[in-house]
Amino acid sequence: MARKSSGSPRFDDTHTVVEAVNLALARALDDDPQVVVFGEDVGVNGGVFRATLDLQTRFGPTRVLDTPLAEALIAGMAVGMAAQGLRPVAEIQFAGFAYACIDQMLNHAARLRYRTRGRLSCPMVLRTICGGGIHAPEHHSESPEAMFAHIPGLRVVVPSTPARAYGLLLAAIRDPDPVVFLEPTRIYRLFRQAVKDDGTSLPLDTCFVEREGDDLTLVSWGAALVEVRAAAEALAQQGIESTVIDVATLKPLDMATIVDSVGHTGRCLIVHEAPLSGGVGAEIAAQIGEHALLHLLAPVTRVTGHDTPMPLARLEHAYLPSAMRIEQAAHALLRFE
Amino acid sequence: MPNSRLPPFDESPPRPEAPRSVYRAHGYIGQSGRVVRPLPAFAADAEALIALYRWILLCRHFDTRAVALQRTGQLGTYAAATGQEAVPVGVAHAMIDADVLIPTYREAIAQVMRGARFDDILRYWGGDERGADYAATPARHDFPPAVPIASQVPHAAGVAFALKHGHRNGAAVCFIGDGGTSKGDFHEGINLAGAWQLPLVVVIVNNQWAISVPRRAQTAAETLAHKALAAGIQGVQVDGNDVVAVREVLDHALRAARTSHAPCVIEALTYRLCDHTTADDASRYRSDAELREARKHDPVARLRTHLQHQGLLDASAERALEADCEATITHAVDAYLATPSRSTASIFEHLYAELPAELVRQQARLAETDHGP
Numbered sequence: 001m002a003r004k005s006s007g008s009p010r011f012d013d014t015h016t017v018v019e020a021v022n023l024a025l026a027r028a029l030d031d032d033p034q035v036v037v038f039g040e041d042v043g044v045n046g047g048v049f050r051a052t053l054d055l056q057t058r059f060g061p062t063r064v065l066d067t068p069l070a071e072a073l074i075a076g077m078a079v080g081m082a083a084q085g086l087r088p089v090a091e092i093q094f095a096g097f098a099y100a101c102i103d104q105m106l107n108h109a110a111r112l113r114y115r116t117r118g119r120l121s122c123p124m125v126l127r128t129i130c131g132g133g134i135h136a137p138e139h140h141s142e143s144p145e146a147m148f149a150h151i152p153g154l155r156v157v158v159p160s161t162p163a164r165a166y167g168l169l170l171a172a173i174r175d176p177d178p179v180v181f182l183e184p185t186r187i188y189r190l191f192r193q194a195v196k197d198d199g200t201s202l203p204l205d206t207c208f209v210e211r212e213g214d215d216l217t218l219v220s221w222g223a224a225l226v227e228v229r230a231a232a233e234a235l236a237q238q239g240i241e242s243t244v245i246d247v248a249t250l251k252p253l254d255m256a257t258i259v260d261s262v263g264h265t266g267r268c269l270i271v272h273e274a275p276l277s278g279g280v281g282a283e284i285a286a287q288i289g290e291h292a293l294l295h296l297l298a299p300v301t302r303v304t305g306h307d308t309p310m311p312l313a314r315l316e317h318a319y320l321p322s323a324m325r326i327e328q329a330a331h332a333l334l335r336f337e
Numbered sequence: 338m339p340n341s342r343l344p345p346f347d348e349s350p351p352r353p354e355a356p357r358s359v360y361r362a363h364g365y366i367g368q369s370g371r372v373v374r375p376l377p378a379f380a381a382d383a384e385a386l387i388a389l390y391r392w393i394l395l396c397r398h399f400d401t402r403a404v405a406l407q408r409t410g411q412l413g414t415y416a417a418a419t420g421q422e423a424v425p426v427g428v429a430h431a432m433i434d435a436d437v438l439i440p441t442y443r444e445a446i447a448q449v450m451r452g453a454r455f456d457d458i459l460r461y462w463g464g465d466e467r468g469a470d471y472a473a474t475p476a477r478h479d480f481p482p483a484v485p486i487a488s489q490v491p492h493a494a495g496v497a498f499a500l501k502h503g504h505r506n507g508a509a510v511c512f513i514g515d516g517g518t519s520k521g522d523f524h525e526g527i528n529l530a531g532a533w534q535l536p537l538v539v540v541i542v543n544n545q546w547a548i549s550v551p552r553r554a555q556t557a558a559e560t561l562a563h564k565a566l567a568a569g570i571q572g573v574q575v576d577g578n579d580v581v582a583v584r585e586v587l588d589h590a591l592r593a594a595r596t597s598h599a600p601c602v603i604e605a606l607t608y609r610l611c612d613h614t615t616a617d618d619a620s621r622y623r624s625d626a627e628l629r630e631a632r633k634h635d636p637v638a639r640l641r642t643h644l645q646h647q648g649l650l651d652a653s654a655e656r657a658l659e660a661d662c663e664a665t666i667t668h669a670v671d672a673y674l675a676t677p678s679r680s681t682a683s684i685f686e687h688l689y690a691e692l693p694a695e696l697v698r699q700q701a702r703l704a705e706t707d708h709g710p
């Protein structure tokens with residue numbers, strides 16, 4: 001059967017985020033026979049976003065599998081598979097459907113090693129796409145990172161570039177503990193970047209410092225970094241130099257890098273797409289208060305989504321942190337006396 | 338169209354026709370202890386029957402002692418299996434080392450039969466995670482007790498997949514209660530096993546009560562085994578108080594799972610003669626008359642009577658067996674009570690393979706502030 005292949009082959013080494021995810025999955029399947037990729041529509045269809053494009057053709061139907069439509073099952077079977085020595089990489093089609101997996105991730109995946117004192121472990125990856133800005137239907141644009149990041153024993157990773165998607169996903173698959181890997185839909189095909197498909201992973205539990213400036217620290221992750229980078233550039237045009245930190249691993253947090261930067265700049269603006277209250281930004285702000293209070297020249301500030309459901313497409317713009325909101329908040333921070 | 342959707346394994350045998358009705362297994366030893374049908378080959382061996390009886394008796398003794406420990410403040414909340422011992426014993430007896438056990442919180446005896454120790458079980462219920470770190474195989478690769486209801490069925494489906502994927506000659510054996518079959522996880526797990534033809538055997542221990550909710554209020558399904566039919570797999574009902582029947586049904590189901598990856602749901606009909614846990618008072622929701630009737634089906638009494646009728650267990654042999662069980666349990670209780678405490682710092686251990694920096698900080702902070710219980 002002729003198969004649709006929307007990801008046309010490229011002959012240079014630049015890739016989008018979703019292509020980088022595909023490369024990392026293929027590399028992991030190639031490197032380790034214990035890796036198994038599964039989820040709804042990941043096989044014949046190659047994933048609804050084509051993240052698993054052609055993987056079933058290349059690696060066969062025993063390693064790349066279409067599951068029944070059952071999210072709790074997908075997470076739960078990954079626990080069973082991982083405990084028996086496989087390296088399951090499970091896909092949940094949209095983060096809004098990943099809430100059905102929280103019971104499995106919280107009660108089982110995250111604590112299997114703990115409750116058996118290391119006898120069993122759960123080296124699984126739960127991949128799902130997250131975030132808004134693509135005019136998707138209701139429940140398709142959620143940002144559930146704080147719910148997963150609250151769970152002891154999990155890792156929560158959000159890439160923000162193609163190279164980080166590739167390197168961090170490989171690291172997540174090779175990690176001996178369960179990882180929730182959230183891929184921001186909005187940046188799936190937003191830009192290209194050189195990605196060297198050489199099997200090199202990037203470190204987890206470590207922030208990436210993207211640019212360094214003395215005036216303030218901008219802390220963010222995932223798709224919101226698109227606006228953060230734009231705001232940092234606009235501020236630079238005005239003579240305001242920012243340090244931009246991509247947190248990347250939201251659980252456990254690399255607070256040392258963030259505290260170190262805030263200790264230097266004295267001002268911190270946290271930007272995330274998820275709702276304000278109880279978000280990961282709140283945790284970062286609390287820890288800055290705990291560890292860098294006397295260095296602060298202004299209160300730690302957040303620009304985030306609101307404590308509302310993600311609105312449907314027409315009002316998404318009012319929800320998502322914009323470069324303008326970030327810029328205005330930065331100016332307010334700098335004006336604070 | 339490539340035939341890659343079904344089944345997931347190229348070497349799978351042709352999918353059998355979906356069953357249309359529930360199979361009701363024969364009983365072998367009747368309520369009076371009399372043999373009602375020629376015993377299967379394994380049960381013709383007197384030693385095998387005595388061995389089964391010893392496990393059932395051990396379970397009864399262990400539960401009695403565990404409840405006593407709880408009542409005297411030496412154990413946490415405990416879920417006994419009194420009245421339904423023949424199910425886990427029959428199941429575990431039919432399992433081979435390559436099989437994997439995925440229990441709930443009421444199958445301690447099956448875990449012990451797989452190599453866990455009674456003192457491990459006591460440590461677990463006594464509030465120490467080391468009690469789930471079984472040293473001996475095959476228990477070492479089995480799952481620890483699942484406390485949330487039904488969420489272990491997807492694990493079992495994943496285990497069954499791993500066994501098939503790795504060409505390992507084993508089956509996943511998953512326990513669940515009657516109440517658990519009302520949950521989506523149960524249906525999702527058996528549905529996958531049917532769709533992918535996984536070597537999964539789910540044993541529903543139908544003890545008639547999900548804490549205070551009776552079986553009839555749980556579902557309108559004619560039997561719980563009928564729920565298998567919607568998943569396209571065989572459902573079997575068996576007398577769960579007849580250990581020979583349980584063992585025989587499991588033996589057949591497990592052989593089919595291992596050799597042809599045929600999944601199966603088995604409903605074992607039994608009765609919980611005890612409270613749901615030591616924190617429960619079953620007299621609030623069920624009558625003395627019902628309990629009196631249920632006691633007539635007691636699996637311990639049934640097998641004992643049978644063995645006596647067959648001349649396999651005289652009074653002195655029985656006394657010796659009781660003393661042996663009591664000594665075994667006493668030894669385990671002594672080992673449990675003598676378990677050295679864990680360090681406070683160990684609550685951070687084994688959460689991640691390597692302790693993240695933030696947890697190192699929290700561990701150090703606890704060390705500064707911990708003044709003991």
